[in-house]
Amino acid sequence: MKIRQLSLFLENRPGQLRFPCKVLGDAGIDIVTMSLADTAQFGILRLVVKEWERAKAVLDAAGVVVNVTEVLAVDVPDRPGGLAAVLDAFEQAGVGVEYMYASAARERGLHATLLFRLEDPDRAAKLLEAAGVKLVGPDELFARS
Numbered sequence: 001m002k003i004r005q006l007s008l009f010l011e012n013r014p015g016q017l018r019f020p021c022k023v024l025g026d027a028g029i030d031i032v033t034m035s036l037a038d039t040a041q042f043g044i045l046r047l048v049v050k051e052w053e054r055a056k057a058v059l060d061a062a063g064v065v066v067n068v069t070e071v072l073a074v075d076v077p078d079r080p081g082g083l084a085a086v087l088d089a090f091e092q093a094g095v096g097v098e099y100m101y102a103s104a105a106r107e108r109g110l111h112a113t114l115l116f117r118l119e120d121p122d123r124a125a126k127l128l129e130a131a132g133v134k135l136v137g138p139d140e141l142f143a144r145s
Helices: 018-026 052-061 082-093 121-130 138-144
Strands: 002-011 031-038 042-049 065-077 097-107 111-118
Touching (some): 002 111, 002 121, 031 097, 042 052, 052 065, 111 121
Antiparallel strands (some): 002 042, 031 042
């Protein structure tokens, strides 16, 4: 159920975001979803791509600093309070959220798919599934995008 996420460390200056996107595009690698966070000195671009190993190799070869982490994709009911209910299940299971972001993949009108970085993804997956939270595997996530 875990999904590999690439985290790219970028200098906080113009042009830095375009470069890895161009490198991936030139290699024919499609970005499924992404998130960008920044500080005064640098930014962290988080990407999910279908071919993460090839994407990492292409980015490494281009001189981009890349770290691979694991995230869980979770279907959240697409209605008011849907996220609160899922977060309640996280809390009841004792699962802390490091960060989260939305995926472009979704089942319109049914679920929004969010990606969560959790301290222990394997343990979290077991606890969340036991609590009835629907996790989305890589194949399903990529098929939706």
